[in-house]
Amino acid sequence: MLLEKCKSEKSTKNGETMNNEVVDLNLAEPTIFRQWTLFMENRGIINFDSSETRVIDSTIGIFDDSDRLIATGSSSGNILKYIAVSDDESYTGLFNSIVSTLVSRLAQRGIFHVFVFTNPEHMASFEFVGFKKVAQTDFIVLLENGDQTIESYLQSLPRIEGNPKIAGIVMNANPFTQGHRYLVEQALLQNDFVYVFVVSADYSLFNSQERYDLVKKGLSDLSSRVIIVAGGDYIISAATFPAYFLKSNENTIEYQSELDAQIFKERIAKALGISSRFLGSEPFSKTTGIYNRVVQETLEPDINVHIVERKKNDGRYVTATEVRKAIKNNKIDSIEKLVPDSTYDFIKSNLGRLQNRIERGMNINGN
Amino acid sequence: MEIENTALAGTLESSDIQIMISKGDGKITIELESDVKKEFGDEIESVIKQTLAASNIESAKVKAVDKGALNCVIRARTLTAANRALGIADKPSWEVL
Numbered sequence: 001m002l003l004e005k006c007k008s009e010k011s012t013k014n015g016e017t018m019n020n021e022v023v024d025l026n027l028a029e030p031t032i033f034r035q036w037t038l039f040m041e042n043r044g045i046i047n048f049d050s051s052e053t054r055v056i057d058s059t060i061g062i063f064d065d066s067d068r069l070i071a072t073g074s075s076s077g078n079i080l081k082y083i084a085v086s087d088d089e090s091y092t093g094l095f096n097s098i099v100s101t102l103v104s105r106l107a108q109r110g111i112f113h114v115f116v117f118t119n120p121e122h123m124a125s126f127e128f129v130g131f132k133k134v135a136q137t138d139f140i141v142l143l144e145n146g147d148q149t150i151e152s153y154l155q156s157l158p159r160i161e162g163n164p165k166i167a168g169i170v171m172n173a174n175p176f177t178q179g180h181r182y183l184v185e186q187a188l189l190q191n192d193f194v195y196v197f198v199v200s201a202d203y204s205l206f207n208s209q210e211r212y213d214l215v216k217k218g219l220s221d222l223s224s225r226v227i228i229v230a231g232g233d234y235i236i237s238a239a240t241f242p243a244y245f246l247k248s249n250e251n252t253i254e255y256q257s258e259l260d261a262q263i264f265k266e267r268i269a270k271a272l273g274i275s276s277r278f279l280g281s282e283p284f285s286k287t288t289g290i291y292n293r294v295v296q297e298t299l300e301p302d303i304n305v306h307i308v309e310r311k312k313n314d315g316r317y318v319t320a321t322e323v324r325k326a327i328k329n330n331k332i333d334s335i336e337k338l339v340p341d342s343t344y345d346f347i348k349s350n351l352g353r354l355q356n357r358i359e360r361g362m363n364i365n366g367n
Numbered sequence: 368m369e370i371e372n373t374a375l376a377g378t379l380e381s382s383d384i385q386i387m388i389s390k391g392d393g394k395i396t397i398e399l400e401s402d403v404k405k406e407f408g409d410e411i412e413s414v415i416k417q418t419l420a421a422s423n424i425e426s427a428k429v430k431a432v433d434k435g436a437l438n439c440v441i442r443a444r445t446l447t448a449a450n451r452a453l454g455i456a457d458k459p460s461w462e463v464l
Contacts, residue, residue, distance in 0.1 A: 096379035096380060100378040100379035100385065103385075107374070127400075129385075130430060146373075146430075147387060147390075
């Protein structure tokens with residue numbers, strides 16, 4: 001602290017220094033919220049869907065001498081959001097002040113790996129302050145900054161030597177069922193090896209460690225050909241795909257699916273030598289249905305996409321949703337055939353804890 | 368000494384430099400972003416290296432975003448980031464400067 005500049009952040013107008021401090025904005029205050037949304041609408045940001053705004057942890061702003069908002073930015077977990085600055089060219093340094101303050105505050109909370117979504121025309125501004133591109137679609141760019149990068153994530157994954165045929169599968173596995181296992185088996189019929197990426201984000205009834213462990217146990221007999229890895233920040237995470245876990249409109253789901261697929265295609269599959277992706281057909285979830293379609297459109301023709309008809313049991317599709325319902329309704333005998341022994345044993349011995357989570361409000365109808 | 372934790376010091380304001388130090392792989396690596404990298408990149412990197420060397424830090428990854436900082440500022444920010452990463456920010460070794 002001793003060597004840090006004192007707290008006031010400065011910006012300049014017409015060469016004169018003004019003491020426009022960076023202040024906290026309380027968006028729960030209706031007048032502040034209105035001023036904030038109005039300012040951003042003028043800057044072309046128009047999505048104030050509550051699924052986006054209610055996950056904001058903190059919002060800061062800079063006001064001019066007549067109390068008009070001239071810059072703002074927010075953070076949600078390790079993601080910077082809603083960054084907008086006045087286009088009055090006589091102000092300089094507003095953008096840097098906002099980004100700098102957000103990054104420093106996250107650092108104080110021990111968060112050093114930061115993401116930002118923006119549109120391609122603003123990419124350069126973020127690159128000037130140290131951010132690096134992860135992936136890009138026509139409408140959206142994901143950039144990151146800090147002590148980890150997608151390169152370091154990819155380097156941490158086990159590699160397969162030689163030139164075998166490798167497939168990739170992404171699963172949330174909440175929890176791991178015979179359906180997930182069937183999908184892996186189908187992929188193995190046509191490939192030498194399969195990477196299974198288990199979604200790391202913790203928005204599900206079974207937490208990420210439990211889901212990862214159950215995938216590992218449920219596939220342990222296939223471990224010579226199946227490589228199970230955590231998806232980290234780069235596969236269906238809060239950074240790539242927040243809409244997967246929140247109720248969101250279809251456009252949001254679509255552009256986030258495309259970004260997620262783009263990261264898989266351009267970064268992950270290229271680094272690991274993955275030539276095809278296997279997905280389970282989706283009869284029920286709207287989000288997953290859109291996701292499957294967009295993934296197919298984005299990955300092909302570079303990567304072959306196989307959408308495998310879901311496994312059935314007694315004429316009904318095996319789904320993890322069904323398993324979660326049975327947990328809630330205390331009818332776990334009915335799911336014994338739907339899950340491997342390892343998953344069943346886990347549910348049996350942790351039934352109370354899982355039901356507790358549902359009672360405390362964990363949503364079990366989403367993904 | 369080796370850096371184990373990540374730490375940040377400095378801002379992106381004009382005339383400042385933002386320094387992030389994290390665990391290295393046995394040597395000092397510096398990733399520098401600066402408008403004047405062509406003119407002053409080598410100098411900025413050497414000031415960072417000297418400051419770390421004076422603190423006996425042999426392994427660290429440094430990300431620096433320079434906004435036209437003077438050498439004294441670069442030294443101060445580097446030292447602060449290093450001290451924070453080492454958990455000794457409350458007793459800085461001033462003689463390093």
